[in-house]
Amino acid sequence: MDKIALVTGGTRGIGAGISRALKRSGYAVAASYNNDTAAAESFREVTGIPVFSWNVADFDACEAGVRSVCAAMEGDIDILVNNAGVTKDVMLHKMDPANWRWVLETNLTSLFNMCRIVVPKMREKRYGRIINISSVNGIKGQVGQTNYAAAKAGVLGFTKALALESAAKGITVNAVAPGYISTDMTRAIKNDIMEQIIGDIPVGRFGRVDEVAEAVLFLVTDAAAFITGTVLSVNGGQHM
Numbered sequence: 001m002d003k004i005a006l007v008t009g010g011t012r013g014i015g016a017g018i019s020r021a022l023k024r025s026g027y028a029v030a031a032s033y034n035n036d037t038a039a040a041e042s043f044r045e046v047t048g049i050p051v052f053s054w055n056v057a058d059f060d061a062c063e064a065g066v067r068s069v070c071a072a073m074e075g076d077i078d079i080l081v082n083n084a085g086v087t088k089d090v091m092l093h094k095m096d097p098a099n100w101r102w103v104l105e106t107n108l109t110s111l112f113n114m115c116r117i118v119v120p121k122m123r124e125k126r127y128g129r130i131i132n133i134s135s136v137n138g139i140k141g142q143v144g145q146t147n148y149a150a151a152k153a154g155v156l157g158f159t160k161a162l163a164l165e166s167a168a169k170g171i172t173v174n175a176v177a178p179g180y181i182s183t184d185m186t187r188a189i190k191n192d193i194m195e196q197i198i199g200d201i202p203v204g205r206f207g208r209v210d211e212v213a214e215a216v217l218f219l220v221t222d223a224a225a226f227i228t229g230t231v232l233s234v235n236g237g238q239h240m
């Protein structure tokens, strides 16, 4: 039977690229989304990948969501890609507490929610692949992103700790840290700032979603069974 993969935030941006790449490689893929039903429906029509709506920041919603994915896919989740994420960039001295909580809960608490629900079955089955999407800005920081950088740095610590807990159970847990990739999220950056950012990328361009998806694909294969607790940067050479 095909392995079942769930990609959170898997209908748009980097997540959509990961969902498509996993499907192309023969996995049974489900994609979750939160708000954009129109985008999710058109993604489902084009790709044939089933889509499920819930808020990854909400533990109970994650439990119900995972239950509906497992029922529809007729099996447990073998591969979990924690990709769902948001930005709300603003300098710290202007950031309100609701902004901080929203970004932390969506980008980091979501990993606790999803893994807490999915990992017990993986431990029972002695198999699992978990890929957490971090960011170059969780490694190097970025102006206007104390919220996002803190959450994405937290993703790295979470990944390493869960990898240690899971290593003897056949479950690998790794992070992929994309740099600036062409998606709706980066298209929202103002033009002058965009120019400045491209100037800081040694390869001289933004990355493509398929370039991130390829890294994820490698980490879920059996060939990567000895790789766990690591961070794979896909950032055009933007190492500080």
Ligand code: CAA
Binding pocket: 087, 089, 090, 091, 134, 135, 136, 137, 142, 143, 144, 145, 148, 178, 179, 180, 181, 185, 186, 189, 190, 193, 197
């Ligand atoms: N380094 C140091 N200081 C900087 C800076 C930089 N790169 N960029 C701006 N500043 C300074 C400015 O000089 C200014 O200082 P003064 O107040 O002393 O003049 C101050 O920061 C505020 O700058 P702005 O006037 O631009 O403030 P703003 O409120 O209009 O905008 C901002 C602030 C929204 C954070 C804007 O700077 C911005 O959009 N930055 C880009 C943030 C970014 O890269 N986001 C990534 C989104 S995509 C993503 O996150 C995906 C991923 O994983 C990579």
